Amino acid sequence: MRQPVAHGFTAVDQQPRPSEFVQVLDTLNADPFYTAYKARLRELLRPRPGARFLDVGAGTGAAALTMAQESGSTVAAVDFSTTMAGQAHARGLPYVTVADAHHLPFRDTSFDGAWADRVLQHVTEPEQVLAEMLRVIRPGGRIALADPDYDTQVLDIADQQLARRVLRFRADVQLRNGTLAHQHAGLLNRLGVLDVTTEARTLVVRDHRAADNCLGLRTWADAAAEHGHLTRADAEQFTAQFDEAVHDGRFTYALTFFLTAGTIAPNSRT
Numbered sequence: 001m002r003q004p005v006a007h008g009f010t011a012v013d014q015q016p017r018p019s020e021f022v023q024v025l026d027t028l029n030a031d032p033f034y035t036a037y038k039a040r041l042r043e044l045l046r047p048r049p050g051a052r053f054l055d056v057g058a059g060t061g062a063a064a065l066t067m068a069q070e071s072g073s074t075v076a077a078v079d080f081s082t083t084m085a086g087q088a089h090a091r092g093l094p095y096v097t098v099a100d101a102h103h104l105p106f107r108d109t110s111f112d113g114a115w116a117d118r119v120l121q122h123v124t125e126p127e128q129v130l131a132e133m134l135r136v137i138r139p140g141g142r143i144a145l146a147d148p149d150y151d152t153q154v155l156d157i158a159d160q161q162l163a164r165r166v167l168r169f170r171a172d173v174q175l176r177n178g179t180l181a182h183q184h185a186g187l188l189n190r191l192g193v194l195d196v197t198t199e200a201r202t203l204v205v206r207d208h209r210a211a212d213n214c215l216g217l218r219t220w221a222d223a224a225a226e227h228g229h230l231t232r233a234d235a236e237q238f239t240a241q242f243d244e245a246v247h248d249g250r251f252t253y254a255l256t257f258f259l260t261a262g263t264i265a266p267n268s269r270t
């Protein structure tokens, strides 16, 4: 029987070892692809000294700290995981709140900008989270979003049909909103955000250890079998072909991230 699957980042504190999720974020943060797109996401927010920003689903607070140090702005972090909020606080971020992004505990128009980096993919109601972000940003302020879109995945293993089935499990089952990122621009447009821009950046992984350690790609077929979405034989076949692709030097996985930003309409509160 098919069973629902909850990604660890939907409930970090309930995982057997929450600290492993801190390590995953630290490993990803050190990766040049992530470092580069995160720098661009900060640029899109147009920070300046004295401005106030909110990092929604801030994780370890690493990006919020970098933004504050780089720009001289004040950055608050919100995350509903106490493990993550504890990390952000321990790393020196002064304003850290444990809260659900669907109900941000901040007054209307209290920030010059807000961003959510790889968060909307995990929430139950992305449109409500966006509405909350827009509520707390002042008219004329900036919003920025980043997420991978798992509809864009490719993986070179021998059986492309099998690869597609496993990649679809990742896109449609393992993540709540794994294929939403290409719709962020449309969502912001519909919510009245102005000057919406979208940029795409493709992560290309040739070192299987990077995919395996962080994204857990080699384990996706096992997870699919465990939850009744793939037969055990298919999962074993996937793992064997994954290892064969690595051995033959053909292993290639790619996934596109979308960075979407815009400006809150000046008359949005009148």
Ligand SMILES: C[S@@+](CC[C@H](N)C(=O)[O-])C[C@H]1O[C@@H](n2cnc3c(N)ncnc32)[C@H](O)[C@@H]1O
Residues within 6 Å of the ligand: 009, 010, 012, 025, 056, 057, 058, 059, 060, 063, 078, 079, 080, 081, 084, 099, 100, 101, 102, 116, 117, 118, 119, 122, 123, 124
């Ligand atoms: C993939 S991590 C990204 C963390 C950080 N933005 C970064 O770029 O490193 C997703 C984060 O969103 C948080 N999160 C997920 N759902 C949330 C919600 N409904 N409200 C607040 N935080 C949430 C998780 O606890 C986790 O820290």
